């Protein structure tokens with residue numbers, strides 16, 4: 001195991017010195033000095049994805065030093081360890097093998113000397129058969145009607161991935177309506193109940209552990225309402241399914257054996273959309289498209305595990321992220337997809353990144369003295385341009401951005417597509433290069449007496465530029481490219497975790513809140529006379545609730 005901290009490496013010291021030079025250079029000057037800047041700082045994946053990282057505060061030497069850092073932190077070995085099924089999730093004593101779920105090669109992947117590919121292939125077969133039956137109307141409900149609606153009941157990784165993929169791939173959707181119940185807030189259930197007919201709806205209870213409170217409470221409520229209506233216990237067999245690693249708990253809940261779609265403990269919750277947790281995806285867009293999604297991710301896995309670091313897209317994006325996070329001390333990064341269907345992408349990435357690398361203890365159990373995972377946020381373009389871009393352009397915070405756009409030339413609204421692309425290009429250009437306020441003077445309303453205030457007025461309109469961004473262009477938004485894009489961000493997160501020297505595949509930070517919620521829930525039970533043995537704030541809030 002690597003035992004070095006990033007800030008103890010030689011590269012870190014070199015990068016700190018290098019930062020003092022680079023931080024004084026405006027991005028536009030890198031372009032002046034190097035007329036082949038785009039060529040030198042962009043990579044193409046499979047002729048389908050272009051990653052332009054030229055509009056960053058980096059030189060060739062920056063990349064060289066960052067790669068040196070990754071080598072000192074043992075990145076190459078860490079990649080090998082993950083792909084060969086080593087138990088790299090040490091705090092849970094598990095391998096991390098979402099890459100096995102999309103392994104399209106014939107190579108076996110071993111966990112405790114067992115080839116997991118056999119179970120994975122069987123699971124895929126089961127998903128294929130079931131998806132086809134439902135889509136073709138051959139799986140019917142308890143009154144023999146065809147299925148029209150699917151409700152996925154799950155939260156966190158058992159919700160965000162499938163929800164994001166299904167939203168992003170709207171254009172590949174079939175006739176099935178897909179709904180998600182995730183929140184314990186009863187508004188969520190009530191809203192979905194208004195839309196569905198139990199006779200034609202199936203429920204996928206999606207939970208790796210099958211113990212998550214929200215999911216179990218929601219599933220039990222739905223089951224009770226369902227049985228009240230059907231009055232036949234056997235009707236559950238036609239309508240209730242489990243996507244889980246915990247077969248026993250699913251059976252105890254009343255799910256029949258055949259209706260359990262298994263996956264395994266070595267799949268992290270936030271990396272589980274490739275497993276049976278993706279059943280809602282396979283139902284929504286068809287099994288063939290689900291396989292294309294996996295294939296896109298697999299090709300990115302091959303690129304990530306075999307390409308040299310200098311040309312490795314997830315590695316380069318991860319290192320640029322480290323450069324800002326740890327040397328420029330930026331606290332956040334913005335993800336800005338220019339595609340309306342991708343409106344759930346940021347929410348999904350927040351879990352991937354922030355749950356993985358939001359850690360303050362290193363692999364040796366010591367408090368870190370360097371910054372770890374950034375705050376990930378963002379929104380879709382062009383809407384966000386009219387909401388928060390003001391701060392990106394003229395605020396006091398430096399926010400590195402990823403602009404993402406799938407090219408769209410096919411539909412009849414070409415004017416819209418062109419305007420969308422023009423905005424995408426204009427924003428990254430404005431951020432990087434800025435513009436002197438003189439350019440705007442001719443726009444100034446002639447009624448305004450600007451002569452005295454001219455200087456003052458123009459400062460408000462000044463764009464300093466020098467704001468970094470990556471541009472990611474996809475040749476189309478299809479299952480294959482979306483798979484590649486998701487895998488790219490998964491691996492970026494992994495690389496950063498290696499460099500931060502933290503364990504990226506556990507999430508102990510979510511436990512305390514869950515435990516406290518259980519204790520407080522008991523005290524809210526009126527039978528217990530509102531136990532007020534907490535701190536004065538919690539007690540005060542409970543008293544207010546009690547008196548309303």
Ligand SMILES: O=P(O)(O)OC[C@H]1O[C@H](O)[C@H](O)[C@@H](O)[C@@H]1O
Pocket residue numbers: 155156157158206207208209210211212215269270355507510
């Ligand atoms: O799939 P489940 O076991 O129900 O877990 C659902 C989610 O809850 C947990 O609190 C974790 O923070 C997530 O990583 C996980 O995806």
